Amino acid sequence: MQDKIKIVLVNTSHPGNIGGAARAMKNMGLSQLVLVEPKCFPSDEAVSRASGATDILEQAIVVSTLEEAVADCQLVIGTSARERHIPWPLVDPRQAAELVFTEQLQTAFVFGREDRGLTNEELQRCHYHVHIPSVEGFSSLNLAAAVQVIAYELRMKQLSLLDKPIVSSKWDVPAATTEQIEYLLNHLETVLGDIEFLDPKAPRQVMTRFRRLYQRAQLDQQEVGMLRGMLTAMEKARK
Amino acid sequence: MQDKIKIVLVNTSHPGNIGGAARAMKNMGLSQLVLVEPKCFPSDEAVSRASGATDILEQAIVVSTLEEAVADCQLVIGTSARERHIPWPLVDPRQAAELVFTEQLQTAFVFGREDRGLTNEELQRCHYHVHIPSVEGFSSLNLAAAVQVIAYELRMKQLSLLDKPIVSSKWDVPAATTEQIEYLLNHLETVLGDIEFLDPKAPRQVMTRFRRLYQRAQLDQQEVGMLRGMLTAMEKARK
Known part of the structure; x- marks a missing residue:
């Protein structure tokens, strides 16, 4: 399923965040990064923060509109920190991962600008909005941190479908009888x-x-x- | 419960990561940061990456040993990316959050160095190890990203104990009959x-x-x- 998922970053200002997002993706088994009008890319700072996830940066696709980025997607989920004027179907990151694995569609997770997220028009192109449940009054996560949380939930969901514990310590000695x-x-x-x-x-x-x-x-x-x-x-x- | 939880960063090299960790903590409602021999603190870069979570940085306690950092804690959970020589009780981040809220003890989550994590001796001071289930071959998360994942799971657990949905979209019009x-x-x-x-x-x-x-x-x-x-x-x- 992970190969059907794109991470779309819209109009990112800081290349370090692009690198951080690439690292978070690779840590969690995602590989498709799409950048909509990044302010500065390619960039040495992105490579430095990617810390080895340079393959993700090299394969990243740069496009000029969100429309183009999600044209082939069947399910588009946009991150949103604020309440919007017209309510939209809203999920938390765990529910989003559940949706993605249930529906098995070509999926895009869309992340907005560092300072003001996605515009209303961009959010309206999404089937769902996902909200990372931060505290009121300090709700805006760092962009790469938000990608990390979503990618982590996708990985947890993927691992939960395997018939074994998510982590296992392989104890070295049998338990006593x-x-x-x-x-x-x-x-x-x-x-x-x-x-x-x-x-x-x-x-x-x-x-x-x-x-x-x-x-x-x-x-x-x-x-x-x-x-x-x-x-x-x-x-x-x-x- | 959140006020019983410390985030302990051991021997952090990059002050940006301290700032990123502080931001992630504040986003998720955590406030107690303890730094064991940070390479560079206080630092402008930490303040910049904290992006408003300066109160967490100002209140951060700097100590010289892990022993000191966790002296008053009843439950110590250390992050570990690798298999260790002697297996130790191991949980994933969700199980760790479950433990913390079940046991309601003074708790420390301990995060190691950017390049090589915690030493074996430091890990042996922990009751549990927590492993963020990254992919094999690219398993080391950015330090602030790891703090974000743990803090997010603690927040999800906290919210799950309230008798309401974690996120709710407050639809503006009643559903049709x-x-x-x-x-x-x-x-x-x-x-x-x-x-x-x-x-x-x-x-x-x-x-x-x-x-x-x-x-x-x-x-x-x-x-x-x-x-x-x-x-x-x-x-x-x-x-």
């Missing part, structure tokens, strides 16, 4: 008795707290081995 | 018959397509009035 934890707790109770740490007036609560701790921590087998080794060393040290 | 749509479709069918647009061999499919179109569009009452006005004008024009 219930039986291994029980042996550990028995061993611990014996040693705590031997060293007179267990208070005979309230012995059970100490063990309950240890049980809760070690179960909550979801010990792995190496950690159980390590804890039991420590208990054995304590026993030896006493003799 | 079923009865109003039926009158419109009847009116349309009459006019289409009069102007001999309805093909008598397949009249019903045309009306079914118009029904599907107008129902799908979820017409508002003013739009129904406008369409009926147009039909009336067509009728008059024929006479």
Whole structure:
């Protein structure tokens, strides 16, 4: 789906933002950048801020109108920070990503000028407006940051459709079994008795707290081995 | 909850990124910025990139070690782009926001250096690592962009706990009722018959397509009035 999505930047003033947008796109697996009348492009500052996403900048298409940029698109979503005179279908970034993956259409996300966004006329060429839910009174995101948020939501949606966790830590040791934890707790109770740490007036609560701790921590087998080794060393040290 | 969250930037090289991070934080309702040994701060470039979030920069606390930065925190989450030697509990940004709002603890999100992130020692001081799911082979986000993604997820989580839509378009006219749509479709069918647009061999499919179109569009009452006005004008024009 990502290859059906264009990022369209309208009338961008600062080339650094074009570079930042290219980097954000590449980080999240997007590649089609369209620039509508950029103030300064190509530019060294764009290349510098792209930080390796120069392929996106080299392949970027420069056009002179938004109409041209979205001519072949079937779904056009424009970013908007303000309430408009005529309300328009409005979504948040997560709903926008949902729409894109549900409809599977040639899609453009359109981002406006740094200082005043998209004009009303440009916004009216969009099927939907997307609003990044910033706080009132300080609602305007940096352009590249806005591209980052949209590209991130598209990537999260894409990954959520795969049948695996979005991030996975590939733990290096198998989790302990219930039986291994029980042996550990028995061993611990014996040693705590031997060293007179267990208070005979309230012995059970100490063990309950240890049980809760070690179960909550979801010990792995190496950690159980390590804890039991420590208990054995304590026993030896006493003799 | 937002006031219990610190953003900690470790050993940042480019002051522009500090400014960008401050802007991203303020956009999303965060305010506590802690800088561990920044290379250059305060700085005009940070102020320029903060674009109005100067209050965040002015209130930023500068410390010399990560230990100091997170001393009062109960939950420390470090950003990590790479797989580490010893696996650590790992979450994606959405799960991280979930954790923060579930646990309601004094929390720090820790971001590393632009060129090489956090050291292993720094990462081991974190309860969790958070990984922004970038593509393999181009996985390192701009620092301010990474802060933006985390701050955005925290804001989305916060807003999701309120009993209202995250964004809402406040439509200006009430939606049409079923009865109003039926009158419109009847009116349309009459006019289409009069102007001999309805093909008598397949009249019903045309009306079914118009029904599907107008129902799908979820017409508002003013739009129904406008369409009926147009039909009336067509009728008059024929006479």
